[in-house]
Amino acid sequence: MSTLQIELPDGSTKAVAEDATAYDVALSIGEGLARQSIAARFEGRLVDINAALEESGKLELITQNSPEALEIIRHSCAHLMAQAVKEIYGEDVQVTIGPAIENGFYYDFYSDSKKFSPDDFEAIEKKMTELAKADLPIVRGEMSRADAIEMFREMGEAYKVELIEDLGEETVSVYRQGDFVDLCRGPHLPRTGLLKSFKLTSVAGAYWRGDEKNAMLQRLYATAFQNNKDLKSYLHKLEEARKRDHRKLGRELDLFSFSEEAGAGLVIWHPKGALLRTLIEDFERKEHLRRGYDIVMGPQILKTELWKTSGHYDNYRENMYFTEVDEQSYGIKPMNCLAHMLIYKSKIRSYRDLPQRYFELGTVHRHEKSGVLHGLLRVRGFTQDDAHILCRPDQIDAEVKGVMEFVQDVAGIFGFEYCMELSTRPEKSIGSDADWEQATNALHSALTDSGHAFEINEGDGAFYGPKIDVKLKDALDREWQCATIQCDFTLPERFDLTYVGADGEKHRPVMLHRVILGSIERFVGVLIEHYAGSFPLWISPVQVTVLNVTDNQAEYAQEVYRQLRAAGIRTEIDLRNEKLGYKIREAQVGKIPYMLVIGDREMEETKVTPRFRDGKNLDAMTVLDFISFIEDEVKQYK
RNA sequence: GCUCACAUAGCUCAGACGGUAGAGCACAUCCUUGGUAAGGAUGAGGUCAUCGGUUCAAAUCCGAUUGUGAGCUCCA
Numbered sequence: 147m148s149t150l151q152i153e154l155p156d157g158s159t160k161a162v163a164e165d166a167t168a169y170d171v172a173l174s175i176g177e178g179l180a181r182q183s184i185a186a187r188f189e190g191r192l193v194d195i196n197a198a199l200e201e202s203g204k205l206e207l208i209t210q211n212s213p214e215a216l217e218i219i220r221h222s223c224a225h226l227m228a229q230a231v232k233e234i235y236g237e238d239v240q241v242t243i244g245p246a247i248e249n250g251f252y253y254d255f256y257s258d259s260k261k262f263s264p265d266d267f268e269a270i271e272k273k274m275t276e277l278a279k280a281d282l283p284i285v286r287g288e289m290s291r292a293d294a295i296e297m298f299r300e301m302g303e304a305y306k307v308e309l310i311e312d313l314g315e316e317t318v319s320v321y322r323q324g325d326f327v328d329l330c331r332g333p334h335l336p337r338t339g340l341l342k343s344f345k346l347t348s349v350a351g352a353y354w355r356g357d358e359k360n361a362m363l364q365r366l367y368a369t370a371f372q373n374n375k376d377l378k379s380y381l382h383k384l385e386e387a388r389k390r391d392h393r394k395l396g397r398e399l400d401l402f403s404f405s406e407e408a409g410a411g412l413v414i415w416h417p418k419g420a421l422l423r424t425l426i427e428d429f430e431r432k433e434h435l436r437r438g439y440d441i442v443m444g445p446q447i448l449k450t451e452l453w454k455t456s457g458h459y460d461n462y463r464e465n466m467y468f469t470e471v472d473e474q475s476y477g478i479k480p481m482n483c484l485a486h487m488l489i490y491k492s493k494i495r496s497y498r499d500l501p502q503r504y505f506e507l508g509t510v511h512r513h514e515k516s517g518v519l520h521g522l523l524r525v526r527g528f529t530q531d532d533a534h535i536l537c538r539p540d541q542i543d544a545e546v547k548g549v550m551e552f553v554q555d556v557a558g559i560f561g562f563e564y565c566m567e568l569s570t571r572p573e574k575s576i577g578s579d580a581d582w583e584q585a586t587n588a589l590h591s592a593l594t595d596s597g598h599a600f601e602i603n604e605g606d607g608a609f610y611g612p613k614i615d616v617k618l619k620d621a622l623d624r625e626w627q628c629a630t631i632q633c634d635f636t637l638p639e640r641f642d643l644t645y646v647g648a649d650g651e652k653h654r655p656v657m658l659h660r661v662i663l664g665s666i667e668r669f670v671g672v673l674i675e676h677y678a679g680s681f682p683l684w685i686s687p688v689q690v691t692v693l694n695v696t697d698n699q700a701e702y703a704q705e706v707y708r709q710l711r712a713a714g715i716r717t718e719i720d721l722r723n724e725k726l727g728y729k730i731r732e733a734q735v736g737k738i739p740y741m742l743v744i745g746d747r748e749m750e751e752t753k754v755t756p757r758f759r760d761g762k763n764l765d766a767m768t769v770l771d772f773i774s775f776i777e778d779e780v781k782q783y784k
Numbered sequence: 785g786c787u788c789a790c791a792u793a794g795c796u797c798a799g800a801c802g803g804u805a806g807a808g809c810a811c812a813u814c815c816u817u818g819g820u821a822a823g824g825a826u827g828a829g830g831u832c833a834u835c836g837g838u839u840c841a842a843a844u845c846c847g848a849u850u851g852u853g854a855g856c857u858c859c860a
Contacts, residue, residue: 350855
C-alpha cells in the first residue's frame with residue numbers, strides 16, 4: 147500500500163496511509179490534538195476532519211480554538227437548528243438556506259401555516275440541545291444532481307430543488323445527521339455533540355434570495371460560540387450596545403425627538419441637541435476654511451426643470467419631494483450640487499481659478515422608504531457637510547488625497563478607526579464608458595497611493611459616478627458609513643461647465659462630490675453610541691454644572707456661574723433645595739463633564755473644587771484657573 | 785415598500801374572562817439646609833395613537849390609518 151506525504155504548518159512531513167483522513171493525521175501527532183480538531187485546511191481549501199485526503203499535500207488542522215472554527219461551528223449549528231425545526235414542525239415548514247454571518251448564523255424557512263415568534267425559541271433550543279446531546283455523526287455524501295433533485299422533491303423541499311437546479315454542477319454534496327439531510331458544500335463538524343453554546347436571538351422576514359419580488363421567508367437568527375464564556379460575553383456586548391442606543395440616550399439626554407404629528411424621519415432638535423450639532427458644524431466651517439474651501443449656500447427648492455437638466459428627475463425622482471406654486475413645479479433638494487453648479491457657471495473660469503471648492507452645510511430631503519427609517523441614522527431630512535470640488539483632470543489625484551487627509555484628521559479627533567471601499571459602476575447610470583473608466587481609475591490610484599487597505603464593491607457606485615466610501619469603526623467595533631468621495635464626469639457636462647485653459651480653449655472641469663461626516667444627523671447618532679452619551683468636553687452641550695451644598699453658598703455659586711458663562715463656557719447651575727448627593731446624581735446621569743461643588747470651604751477660599759464625571763475630584767482652584775484649564779482641554783479636542 | 789410584532793401619564797411599565805385605568809421615576813407645593821449617585825409628606829397628570837365597526841357596554845374584539853421596533857430591500 148502506498149503512502150501519502152502530508153506537510154504540516156511547522157514544515158515537518160508525516161507519512162500516512164493512502165486512505166487517511168485529517169483526523170488520522172491529527173491522531174498521529176497526539177490524541178489531544180485529534181480531540182480538539184474539528185476540520186482542516188488541505189491545500190488551501192477547507193475540508194471535513196473525516197474526509198479522506200486522497201493525495202499528498204499541505205495540511206493545517208483547525209481546532210476548536212482556531213479563528214476559522216467559529217464559522218464552521220456556526221454553519222453546523224445552523225443545520226442543527228434546521229433539524230430541530232423540522233423535527234418539531236415537520237412538513238409545515240420547508241428549509242431554504244442557513245449561512246454563518248458576522249455574529250452568528252441564520253436559517254430561512256418557508257411556511258404558510260407556521261408563524262415563528264420568540265415564544266418558540268425555547269422549544270427549538272431545547273430540541274437543539276437534545277439533538278446535540280445525542281451526538282449524531284455529521285456525514286458528508288455526494289450524489290448526482292438528478293438524484294439530489296429527486297430526493298429533495300420527494301421530501302417536499304421545493305426551495306432546495308430550486309437551488310440545485312440553479313447550481314449547474316453535476317455532483318452535489320449533502321450532509322446528513324440523523325434523519326436530517328441538507329444540501330451543503332461544507333465543511334462541518336464531525337458530530338453534533340461538539341455544539342454546546344448557542345442561542346436563538348430574533349426572528350424576522352427575509353425575501354427568498356434577497357429579492358423583494360420573491361416569497362417572504364421567516365429568518366431565525368441565532369448565534370453560537372466555542373464555549374459558554376464567549377457566548378455570554380457576546381450577549382453582554384449586545385446588552386452594552388442596547389444601553390448605548392442613541393434613540394434611548396437622545397431622549398434621556400434631551401437631545402432630540404421625533405413626532406408623529408411632524409412626520410416620520412424628521413428630527414426635532416431640542417436645545418442641547420441643537421447646540422451639540424452647532425458645535426460640530428462650527429468646527430466644520432473652521433476646518434473647511436482652513437483647507438481652502440469656500441462656504442456657499444443654495445436654496446431649499448429649485449425649479450423642476452433644473453432637476454431634469456441634472457438627471458435627478460430621471461434617476462432620483464421617486465426619492466424627491468415636489469411642490470407647486472403659481473403653476474411652477476419645484477423640487478425640494480435631495481442633494482446640494484445644483485446651486486453649486488450655478489455658482490460655478492456664474493462667470494467665466496480660468497484654469498488658474500481651479501480648483502473651486504464649494505462647501506455647504508446643506509439640508510436635504512429624501513423620501514426614504516418607511517421601513518428603512520431608524521432614529522438619527524436614517525432620516526428623511528438631514529444636513530450634509532457637502533462640498534463640490536471642480537478641478538482640472540490633472541488635479542483629481544491631489545484633491546482626492548486632500549479629502550482623504552481631511553477624513554483622517556477628523557476621524558482622529560473623534561477617536562474613530564476606519565476602513566475604505568471603492569464602488570464601481572451600477573446598472574442604472576448615466577455617462578459614457580470612457581468617463582466611468584477614467585473616474586474609477588482616478589479614485590483607485592488615490593486609494594492605492596494612500597497605503598490604506600480598501601475593498602472593491604462592484605456595481606455599487608452612484609448613478610453619476612464611482613465613489614470611495616469611508617466606514618468609521620466605533621468604540622464597539624461597529625462600522626458606520628459616513629464620509630464618501632464621489633467622482634462625477636457627468637454633471638459638468640450636463641451643465642456645460644467649462645474653464646479656459648492655458649491654450650485659450652474651453653475645457654471641461656471634473657467634479658468631486660464629497661462629505662466628511664456625511665449627514666450631521668447620522669454622525670451625531672454615531673457619536674452618541676461611540677461615546678455612550680459622554681461627549682468629550684469640546685462638544686458637550688453642557689460642560690460644567692455648578693452645585694451649591696446649601697442655600698448659604700447660593701450667591702457665591704451664582705458669581706462663579708456668571709464668570710464661567712462670561713468666559714464662554716457652557717455652564718448650568720443647580721441651586722435647588724436638594725441634597726448634594728441628589729444634585730450630583732442628576733449631573734452624573736446627564737453625563738456632564740465637570741461639576742463644581744460649592745460649599746463653605748470653597749466660598750471661604752474663593753475657589754472651586756471640580757469633580758469629573760468619572761467621580762475623580764481635582765484639587766481646589768480659582769475660577770480663573772479653572773477657566774484656563776477648560777479652555778486648554780477644549781483646544782486639544784478633549 | 786415588504787414580513788412579523790407593538791402603541792396605556794413626560795419616561796419605564798402593570799392592567800386574566802369586554803363593565804370607561806394603576807405603580808415607580810420625573811413634575812408641583814410644603815417640611816427638611818443636608819459635603820460627592822436618589823431625605824420625607826402631600827398633590828396634580830391619561831378621550832388608553834387616530835378613525836371606523838361589532839356589542840347593552842371596548843384600553844381590551846375586528847378593520848383601516850399614522851407612528852415605532854426587528855429584519856429584508858435600499859442608502860448619508
